Amino acid sequence: xxxxxxxxxxxxxxxxxxxxxxxxxxxxxxxxxxxxxxxxxxxxxxxxxxxxxxxxxxxxxxxxxxxxxxxxxxxxxxxxxxxxxxxxxxxxxxxxxxxxxxxxxxxxxxxxxxxxxxxxxxxx
Amino acid sequence: xxxxxxxxxxxxxxxxxxxxxxxxxxxxxxxxxxxxxxxxxxxxxxxxxxxxxxxxxxxxxxxxxxxxxxxxxxxxxxxxxxxxxxxxxxxxxxxxxxxxxxxxxxxxxxxxxxxxxxxxxxxx
Numbered sequence: 001x002x003x004x005x006x007x008x009x010x011x012x013x014x015x016x017x018x019x020x021x022x023x024x025x026x027x028x029x030x031x032x033x034x035x036x037x038x039x040x041x042x043x044x045x046x047x048x049x050x051x052x053x054x055x056x057x058x059x060x061x062x063x064x065x066x067x068x069x070x071x072x073x074x075x076x077x078x079x080x081x082x083x084x085x086x087x088x089x090x091x092x093x094x095x096x097x098x099x100x101x102x103x104x105x106x107x108x109x110x111x112x113x114x115x116x117x118x119x120x121x122x123x124x
Numbered sequence: 125x126x127x128x129x130x131x132x133x134x135x136x137x138x139x140x141x142x143x144x145x146x147x148x149x150x151x152x153x154x155x156x157x158x159x160x161x162x163x164x165x166x167x168x169x170x171x172x173x174x175x176x177x178x179x180x181x182x183x184x185x186x187x188x189x190x191x192x193x194x195x196x197x198x199x200x201x202x203x204x205x206x207x208x209x210x211x212x213x214x215x216x217x218x219x220x221x222x223x224x225x226x227x228x229x230x231x232x233x234x235x236x237x238x239x240x241x242x243x244x245x246x247x248x
Binding site: 002036038041043067068070072073074075079081083085098100102104106116117119121123124 | 192194230245
């Protein structure tokens with residue numbers, strides 16, 4: 001069970017940042033109308049507004065490098081919390097930016113996981 | 125509602141790190157047998173083992189300084205996710221250590237919040 005949680009968390013993280021770096025609009029598939037994103041303190045709710053925010057970030061391309069992934073079951077109902085640290089390389093910047101991000105993945109009625117909670121912070 | 129979530133998250137964070145810095149054994153009051161802690165990648169479960177881990181960290185005193193607190197409702201059942209960044213000043217160290225930590229607070233049957241999920245990482 002514990003290994004399964006780690007595998008699901010890692011698979012999600014790999015998928016999420018791969019989409020972010022190569023096909024950012026496709027991230028919309030991971031959110032639902034009830035999803036919440038807090039991005040550097042800014043609160044955004046719902047798949048449409050979250051997708052808009054992510055697509056309007058002031059850089060076209062970036063590359064995430066993941067340092068750590070921690071995952072735990074969030075409840076008996078099949079949710080998972082995933083805690084990520086890593087860095088983002090932005091175009092034209094010499095040094096990558098360190099970040100931390102947490103996701104609370106929750107099952108849909110169909111049993112697929114979606115991002116219910118998403119909180120992102122750069123680390124200064 | 126949104127302001128209330130922020131207030132609850134901030135009150136929890138103030139309480140948690142105050143206990144950590146001044147009366148670490150009392151942190152046991154915030155965990156339950158179902159609680160999980162992942163501390164720098166080490167997985168620990170249950171109030172007893174979590175309390176032991178926190179009390180056996182290799183420093184007696186420390187001082188947390190909180191930089192950011194983000195909070196969101198985690199579900200319709202009254203849970204909250206709290207995402208913290210800050211620094212820890214350890215005795216005898218010139219420079220504080222940067223850290224990120226996330227908590228998933230879940231209501232007990234009596235309606236009090238306890239720490240169901242806790243993940244801690246130093247930021248390098």
